[in-house]
Amino acid sequence: MLKVTDLAVARGGIAVLEGVTFEVAKGQAVILRGDNGSGKTTLLRTIAGLQEPLAGQVDCAPDSIAYAAHLDGIKANLTVEENLKFWADVFQSDQMSKAVEAFDLGGLLQRPANTLSAGQKRRLGLSRLLVTGRDIWVLDEPTVSLDAFTVKAFAEIVKAHLAGGGCALIATHVDLGLVGDTLDVMQFHAKGDSTLSSFDEGFL
Amino acid sequence: MLKVTDLAVARGGIAVLEGVTFEVAKGQAVILRGDNGSGKTTLLRTIAGLQEPLAGQVDCAPDSIAYAAHLDGIKANLTVEENLKFWADVFQSDQMSKAVEAFDLGGLLQRPANTLSAGQKRRLGLSRLLVTGRDIWVLDEPTVSLDAFTVKAFAEIVKAHLAGGGCALIATHVDLGLVGDTLDVMQFHAKGDSTLSSFDEGFL
Amino acid sequence: MIALLMRDLKLAFRAGGGFGLGLAFFLIVVVLVPFGVGPQTALLSRIAAGILWVGALLACLLSLDRLFALDWEDGSLDLLATSPLPLEAVAVSKALAHWLTTGLPLVVASPVFGLLLGLPEAGYIFVVLSLLIGTPALSFIGAFGAALTVGIKRGGLLLSLLVLPLYVPTLIFGAEVARRGSEGLAVQTPLLLLAGITFGSMALLPFASALVLRVNLR
Amino acid sequence: MIALLMRDLKLAFRAGGGFGLGLAFFLIVVVLVPFGVGPQTALLSRIAAGILWVGALLACLLSLDRLFALDWEDGSLDLLATSPLPLEAVAVSKALAHWLTTGLPLVVASPVFGLLLGLPEAGYIFVVLSLLIGTPALSFIGAFGAALTVGIKRGGLLLSLLVLPLYVPTLIFGAEVARRGSEGLAVQTPLLLLAGITFGSMALLPFASALVLRVNLR
C-alpha cells in the first residue's frame, strides 16, 4: 500500500537519511527503530507529505495517510467530545462512537481537554486515527505516556486496523507487542557528501 | 531525606490521592507507578511545592528538590549551551561540563535548541538536573522519547546521583533498570467523599 | 471548512471572550485618545472618524497574532495539512472567523463609540458603511501576515511591522469615506476603491497565505 | 537574576528583533494617525504630544503579551519557581527586560517621531522627559497584567483589557506633562505625580506579580 523508493530526507538543510527503500503491504505493520536523532521523525513527516523529499519518491494512494506525531493538536479549551467531533467533521467520518469506545474515552467526553492527564491526552490524540477513516497509519512514538494496560489496548486497535485491510508505519523506542517487520533507520544514515538540500547544494 | 505524611492532593478542585505516606532515604530511589490519570503528576507537583496539598505534609530540607516534568523549559531560539548555561547560572553551579559530558551533549552545544530531535531535547532537559546541585530529584516520566541506549545511560546517572548521597522519586510507565522500591499510587486513590478543596468543602 | 470555522468561533468564545475583547480594546483606544489629546470637543469631533478607523485597525491587529500560531504550536496545523481540507480553505476559514469575532462587532458598535468622540451626525452612516466594507480586507490581509510569521516565537511585533504597511490603502480609503461623509462631500470614489481592495484581498490573498503556510510547515 | 535578565534580552534579540520592533510599531502608529485624521499640519501638531504618548503606550502593550506566557508554555516558569530565584526577582527582571527592549528605545526615538507629527518645538524636551519617567511604570504595570493572564491561551486581548485601565493615570499625567510643556505652561505637578506612579509601581507591583504568578502555577 505504501512504497518508498530510494528516498532521501533532510532537516534544516542537512540530509539525515538517504536511500531509504521499503514497502508496507496491506495488513502489515512496519516498526521503525533508530537512536535519538537518527531521523525517524523526519522520515515520517516526509512520507506524510509535510516536507519535500530531497530525492526519491513515496508512492501511495492519494489522501490515504493518517499522521500522528509528538503533538496531538488538542485544543485545551474544548471538551474531549468537541475535539474529537472536530476531526470527525473534517474527515467527514461517522466513526466517532467507535473511536470513543476503542480508547475508553466515554467517561471523559465532557471534560475540557486541559484537565486531562498526560496519558489521557495521548489517548484522545490517538483516537483521532479512527475517525480519519484512512488506511495508512503513520505514527511517531504513539505510546509515549501511556500505561502498560493502555499500550496493550492500543496494540489491539492497531491489529484490528491491520485486519481490516489497513497498514501501519510506526516509529517507537519501546516494545509495542505487535508482530511486524522491524526496520532500523540507522542503515540509511546519510554519508554526508552527496546530499544537502537543494539550496545548500549549489554552494559546494 | 524526603518524607511524605498522610498527604492528600487535588487537581481541578477534586481530590485525586489521599493518605499518601512514604519516605525516601538517602541513596534510595522510589519508583511511582499507576495507571494514566491516577494522579502521579499531581503528587509530584505537590511535593515539588508547585501546588498546595489538601492535607498532610511534605518534609525535606528547604531548597533541596530538583523537579523535571513533561515540559523541559527549553528555549527554542537559544543554543544548547546557552540553555544549559542559564540554568547553571540560576542555580549558581559550576557543574556544567559534567552535565554536558554525562548526557553526551558535546556535539550539540552550538545548536539552536529547535533543531534538536525529540530525544535530544529530552537529554538537554534532563541535563539540567545535574546543574541544580540538589539532592532530591523529583522526576515525571523522564525517559519519554529516549532510545534504549540513552535510557540505560540515564539509569547510570541516577545511580551515580544516589551513590553521591542523593535520592530520587520517579514516576514512570516503563522499566528504568533501577533498583529501588516501587510505589503504586493506585492504593491511595481518593474515595471521593472526604476530600474537596477547602473552599468547596464549605458548601457541603 | 464549516467545521473549522465553527471550532475557531467556539475557541474564540471559550477562551478569548469572543466578541467582547475586540470591542473592549476598541473602546479603550477611543477612551485613551481624549486622555492623550485633551478634552476639547471641537478638536475631538474633527478627528473622530480617523480615530475610529485607527482604533478598528489596531483592534484587528492585536487579535491577529495567534490566528495560526496556536494551531501551529499544538500540532493542529500539521494535522490539518494532512487532512482532506486544502490549506486555502483553512486560510479562508481562519480569516472569516477573525472577521466574525473582531471586524463585525466593531462595525456594529462603532456608532456608540462615535458618540463618545462627538462624531458629526452626518458621519455615522458613513463610518459604519466604510467599516463594514473595509474590515474584511483587514482580516484577510492580516491572515496573510499571520501565516508569514507563524513559526516565529514572539512574532507579535514582527507581525505588526509586516501587516501595518499593507493596511495603509484600506485605512486611507476607509477613513476618507468616513471623513468625507462627515463633511457632506461625495464618497463614491473612495468607497468603490475600498470595495475593490476588499474583494481583491478576499479573492487572492488566501492563495498567498496557503503558499506561505506550506513553506512554514516544512 | 542577572542571568535571567540576560537570557530575556538575548531571546528578545534573537527572535523578536530586539529594539527594532517596538520602535517600528511606534513609527507605524505615528504614520497611521495622519492617514486616519487627515494631513493638515496644524491639526496634527495640536494632537502630536497625545498621539506620541498613546503610541508609546500601545507599543508597550503589544509587546507585553508574551512576557511570561512563553516561559509558562514551555515549562520554564515551573522550573524557575522551584529554583533558588524568588518569583519577585523573576517579575522584576522580566519588567526590566521589557523596559530595556521597548520603553527605552521609544524614549530615545520619540523626538524623531515628534518631527513627523509637527510637534511644537518647546515640546520635544518634555515629551522625552515624560516618556523617560513614565515608561518604566508601563513596563511594571504591564508585567503585573501579563502575570495575571499567564495561563490563558489567546490572552492577548484580555491582557490589553486588564492593563489599559491601569495605564490611564500614567497616560494622563504623562500626556499632561508633554502637552503643557509644548504650550509653555508649568509642568511640575504632573511631573511629580508621574514620578510618584513610576516609583510606586516599581516598588510594589513585583510583589503583586509574584503572588499572582504563584496562584497561576497551581
Place this chain on the structure above:
Amino acid sequence: MRLNALWEYANPVKFMRLTDRVLPVVSMLALAAMVVGLVWGFFFTPDDFRQGSTVKIIYLHVPSAMMAISAWFMMLVTSLIWLIRRHHVSALAAKAAAPVGAVMTIIGLVTGAIWGQPMWGTWWAWDPRLTSFLILFLFYLGYIALWEAVEDGDTAADLTSALCLVGSVFAFLSRYAVNFWNQGLHQGASVLRAGALAGDTEERVSNVFAVPLFISMAGFVLFFIALVLLRTRTEIRLRRAKALIARERLS
C-alpha cells in the same frame, strides 16, 4: 539560448568567478562617477535664483530617492526569479539589496527633510511623495526583519519573496491612495521628463544643474550595483560556510 546562458550565472560558483572580475571595475566606476558628480555639483554649480545654494542638495536627494525605488524593483524581480526558477543567487541578491535600499530611503528622507526646512518652512509634511516614501521605508524594515527572524535559509527566501510580491502590490496601491488623499507640495517628475532634457518646459532643470545630476545618478546606480554584488558574495560565502559546517557535522 542566450537566455539560458544567463541563467548559468545564477550558479553560485560561476557567479563568484564572474564577480571576482567585475566587482573591482564596477566599484572603481562607481567611485569615479560619484566623486565627479558630487564634487561638480557641490563646488562648480551656481546657486539657483529661487532656491539659493540649497539646490546643491539635489545631487544627493534625487539619485538616492531614485535608487530607493529601483532597489525595491530589483528585489521584486529577483524574488520572482527565485519563486519561479529557484535560483539561489537570486534570493540572496534580494536579501543583499534590502539594506542598501533602506539606506537609500533614509538618505532620501533626510536630505528631503533638510531641504524642506528652507523651501517649505517645515521639516516634514504629509505630502504624497514623502508619505509613500515613508511607507516604502516600512516595507524595507519589514522585509529585513523577516529575513532576520527566520532561521532556515530556504524558508526565509520563500517567505520574504512572498512578502515582497504582496508588498509590491500594496505599495503600489498605497502610492495611489496617498495621492488621492492629499495634494502635496513636492516637485513633480521634472528631471526625467523628456521635455526637461530638451530644456523647453517650465519646470525644466537647466543644463547647468542637469549634467552633474545625471553623472551623480549614474554614480549612485553603479554604487548600488557594486554594493549588491559585494553583499551577495558575502551571503554566498556565509551559505557555503554553513553548508560546510553542516556536512562536517554529518561525517
Place this chain on the structure above:
Amino acid sequence: MMPELGKYAGEVLSSYAASLVLLAGLVVVSLRASRKAKMALEALEKGRQDG
C-alpha cells in the same frame, strides 16, 4: 576653495555630511561583513584539507 553657500550653508553641509556618513557606514559594514565571511570560509576550507 569652499563655494559661497550663503544663508543655507547649514542645510547644504548637513545634508552632505549626513548622506556621506550613511553611505560610508553602509560601505564599511558591508566590507567588514565581507571580510569576516571570507576569512571564516577560508579557515573552514583549510581545516577541511588538513583534517
